[in-house]
Amino acid sequence: ETGVTQSPTHLIKTRGQQVTLRCSSQSGHNTVSWYQQALGQGPQFIFQYYREEENGRGNFPPRFSGLQFPNYSSELNVNALELDDSALYLCASSPGGGTIGGEAFFGQGTRLTVV
């Protein structure tokens, strides 16, 4: 069991609403990445935070935004929810920085359903 914790585990929202997902990284890890996994697909990279700064972004619109806090926990915010945003959202933490290529550890995910 990893030390990466995500909340909530499940969420149902209405189209047009906004949602905030949370992630606590593994102890000693300063890099947090967010992924979206649609049913039957592999996870797709949304963005990454390293020491509170965005450090890379995938092909997602600006209504997907994030934050990383001084304790390296992170939030993913999605505005103006669309039906296609329904997916499993995964958070991963890794050592980052000078230890690029370190093992990534994932949380249990948040299942978001947009109706």
Next chain:
Amino acid sequence: KQEVTQIPAALSVPEGENLVLNCSFTDSAIYNLQWFRQDPGKGLTSLLLIQSSQREQTSGRLNASLDKSSGRSTLYIAASQPGDSATYLCAALPWGGSEKLVFGKGTKLTVNP
């Protein structure tokens, strides 16, 4: 642009069989390749990490190999058990930029008792 492919998409085997899952990637400029297990509706559990300078890694009944020149990695599972039933994902970490993992779509494994 790195692309990762996993074949087959699904595999069903009898208990006790040794099996191989395949992963191919298009760009050999990677830091590492990581294999994960995913149970239905759950997060990813890291199984094995192979650094670009390594050829293989072993953990219990699992052995993963990496051949960067051919753009291939394999996950070998010995003496499969029903508890091994899950989706197995491989992910490559490309050189440059953020530590963005590029995933395949996974192989869904069913081990029948």
